[in-house]
Amino acid sequence: xxxxxxxxxxxxxxxxxxxxxxxxxxxxxxxxxxxxxxxxxxxxxxxxxxxxxxxxxxxxxxxxxxxxxxxxxxxxxxxxxxxxxxx
Numbered sequence: 290x291x292x293x294x295x296x297x298x299x300x301x302x303x304x305x306x307x308x309x310x311x312x313x314x315x316x317x318x319x320x321x322x323x324x325x326x327x328x329x330x331x332x333x334x335x336x337x338x339x340x341x342x343x344x345x346x347x348x349x350x351x352x353x354x355x356x357x358x359x360x361x362x363x364x365x366x367x368x369x370x371x372x373x374x375x376x
Contacts, residue, residue, distance in 0.1 A: 346352065
């Protein structure tokens with residue numbers, strides 16, 4: 290008797306979940322798409338603000354936005370050995 294009752298409860302919960310998912314799935318999908326749209330809009334808005342701040346450049350004009358940091362080499366690493374291949 291206990292086994293049949295357990296199987297009945299599992300089947301009942303399964304069908305209730307199925308019905309509720311059909312009811313609430315459109316709302317969840319709409320909510321998820323709204324959130325994704327907000328994230329995309331936020332990132333796109335930042336991109337637009339960044340482009341609006343840059344002055345309009347004439348065609349052929351060259352500008353350097355950022356000067357790269359100078360690379361420092363460590364002279365204490367070791368000796369350079371020049372070698373020649375032998376065939």
